[in-house]
Amino acid sequence: MKKTFKTAIGMMSGTSLDGIDACLLKIYDDFHFEVIDSHSLKYPEDVRKKLLKLANNKGTTKDICNMDFVVGHLFAQCANELIKKSKLKKEEIDFISSHGQTIWHTPKPVKTADIKTRSSLQIGNISVISELTGITTIGDFRSKDIAANGQGAPLVPFADELIFKKETPRAIQNIGGIGNVTVLSKNCETFAFDTGPGNMLIDYFVQKLFQKPFDKDGEIALKGKVDEKWLSFLLKEKYYLKKPPKSTGRELFNEDYAKRIYKHAPKDKNSIITTLTALTAKTIYDAYTKYIFPNTEIKEIVLGGGGAYNKAIIKFLNQYFGNNIKIKTHSDFKINDKLKEAIAFAILGFCTLEKKTNNLPTCTGAQKRVIMGIVSYT
Ligand SMILES: Nc1ncnc2c1ncn2[C@@H]1O[C@H](COP(=O)(O)OP(=O)(O)O)[C@@H](O)[C@H]1O
Ligand SMILES: [Mg+2]
Structure with missing residues (x-):
């Protein structure tokens, strides 16, 4: 009898550069899934430092080339550790699907000669992952959507729609390095956009001022006060006024940005973290008020990502x-x-192998539905 499910490993590393999250699961033909096991691999400090440099446009072409393979090795290591932990045999796993690590994303078209195009680069070479795990690997999802005139982002709403359906009007709010929302409602087409910084600025200042990787459970923020003056200053950022579809990342909310806003920051260290935490929540609230509520009511917000x-x-x-x-x-x-x-x-990788379209043009702005992802077979 034909198997009606595939056993897969999905892997993701986002703008926080904290490390790789991997999930081993069964995906059935109707897209429902059962999680079998999961594993995370923290980036070694020197890898994180180099990635941060690249993401801040401060690396060389040589660094990018090398880090593509280094990160490929780490994704493979993460998958192999997960397989070992799960006690499944490698042969039982049908495919790995990797987002890779974004080091640059240009959502606004740039013109060179007479060619005007957007671009995006995810490293973590998929041939390396496939070779070191011995499992067929899919990756490089964003390129195809961009080639079809989309922004190549956001891609997760396609899965949000399948997972949460549309019966209850909901906002699925991810709070990773950046905040992103998917709006699911029968009253409108699914749409999505980046609300602004998620943990990225909080992480930067917690690392700088408290020598900790992040504000665990929000403990530091809960000790300080919101500096309303600094908050109003921060809310003047032009990104928040842009209409969706829109996406952002370290291209904007980077180290230079953090240094610039620090000049206007309050003296109390805790209050800096409190105010930046309020900024994440306020930009989410303002974005909903401006860009979601005029289209549909929302009954609930479902938070995800480390910020949850x-x-x-x-x-x-x-x-x-x-x-x-x-x-x-x-x-x-x-x-x-x-x-x-x-x-x-x-x-998304399941769709690539099944030759099913997996982008949502209402979210990415692409001119049509396409099959994203390229495959490295074993
Ligand atoms: N227990 C926690 N308390 C507060 N913040 C957390 C916690 N765990 C993770 N985070 C935050 O979540 C971030 C990682 O979230 P993640 O969803 O992996 O984002 P990304 O997709 O950008 O990598 C960390 O950098 C940290 O800021
Ligand atoms: Mg992460």
Whole structure:
């Protein structure tokens, strides 16, 4: 009898550059899935430093070339550790699907000669992953959407639509390095955009001022006060006024940006973190008010990504949104908050192999539905 599911590993590493999240799961033909196991691999410090340099446009072509293979090795290591942990045999796994590590994304077309194009680069070479795991590997999803005149982002809404359906009008709000929302409602086509910084600025200042990698559970932010003057200054950023579709990343909210805003920051270290945490929540609230509520009502917000663990972000979201909207997390839907994106890329890769289209032009702006992803076979 024909197997009606595939066993897959989805892998993701986002703009936070914290490391790789991998999920081993079964995906059935109707796209429902069962998670078998998961694993995360933290980037070694010197890898993180080099990636940060590249993401800040401060590396050389030689560095990019080398890091593509280094990161490929780490993705393969993460997959191999996950397989070992799960006690499945390698032969039982049908494919690996990797988002890779974005080091640059140009959502606005640039003209060279008479060629005007957007571009995006995810490293973590898929031939390396496939060779070192012995498993067919899919990657490089964004290029095809860009070739079809899209922004190549966001891609996760395709999976959000399959996972959450549209019966209840919901906003699926990821808070990774950047905040991204997918709007699911019967009243409108699925749309999505980046709301602004998620953890990226919080992480930067926690590392600088407290020598910690991030504000665990929002503990630091919960100790300080919002500096309203600095918050209004931060809210003047032009990105927030742009109409969707829009996407952003380290191209804007980078180290230079952080240094610039630091000049206007309050003296109290805790309050710097509190205000940046409020900024993440406020930009989410403002974006919903401007760009979502005019199209559809929303009954609940489902938070995901590492920011879903930040109690101060949740506190501010509850403050801004009030009682009319429930703030939930993916774990309320029995999905690990940090794994949804890895699951999403497994679903995207499943489509690539099945030759099914897997972009949502209403989200990326592409001129048509295309099959994203390229395959390295074993
Ligand atoms: N327990 C926690 N409390 C607060 N923040 C957390 C926690 N765990 C993770 N994070 C935040 O989430 C970030 C990683 O989230 P992730 O969803 O992996 O983002 P990305 O997709 O950008 O890599 C970390 O850099 C950190 O800021
Ligand atoms: Mg991450």
